Amino acid sequence: MGKIRVAMYVTLDGVMEDPSWTAPYWNDEIAKFQLDLLFASDALLLGRITYEEFAAAWPSATDEEGFADKMNSIPKYVVTATLKEAEWNAQFIKGNITEEIEKLKATDQNLLVYGSGELIEALMEEKLIDEFHLMVFPIVVGSGKQLFKEGIEQTELELAESSTTETGVVISSYVPE
Incomplete structure (x- = not known):
């Protein structure tokens, strides 16, 4: 059985939206974590908005580590009710x-x-997420879309792994109990 892994950048106050605030904290430790997570994956599962943002940015990206090549070549499954034409190696759900x-x-x-906040909420409701990989950045932005919305069902998680980068980002991996 395959696993669904969520990888998310989040602020101390729970904001996941427009992660431009990550730039000052980005370093090789975060890059390696993301590279390892992507290379351990067979496909991306995305919501429509994240898919559209990624499809606009990634096809022209390059890097020496192969992250961009993997992002561009890996299959994408996109949950959407509105998109009609699949591009960028995508299939619609x-x-x-x-x-x-x-x-x-x-x-x-x-x-x-x-990304894909609404998709994550739907996956949580159905208890389909096997791992949460949260990168908590040491910043409070005050407003924006929250990773976990108010009223979501209580979910017990077990800490599987945790580390802190030199820039103060806490990378934690959780699995449902």
């Missing part, structure tokens, strides 16, 4: 997303979720 995602997991694919 429409209709019963729980059923479709369960089918993907059954194929032994490890799926990585970036």
Whole structure:
């Protein structure tokens, strides 16, 4: 059975939106963590907004480590009710997303979720997330879209791993209990 892994940048006050605030804290430790996570994944699972943002930015990106090549070549499964034309190595998931995602997991694919707040909420409701990888940046931005919205069902998680970068970013990995 494949796993669904969520990788998310978040501020101390829980904001995940527009992560331009990550730049001053970015370093080789975060880059390696992200590279390892991506290379351990078989496909991306994205919401429409994140897919559109990534599809606009990544196809022209390059780097020596191969991150951009992997991002561009890996299959993308996009949960959308509105998109009609798939590009950037993508397939759309429409209709019963729980059923479709369960089918993907059954194929032994490890799926990585970036961004995609509404998708994460839906996956949490169905208890489909196997790992949370949170990179908590030492900044409070005061407003913006929260990773976990008010009223979400209580979910117990177990800390699997944690480290702190030289720039003060806490990288924590959690699994549902």
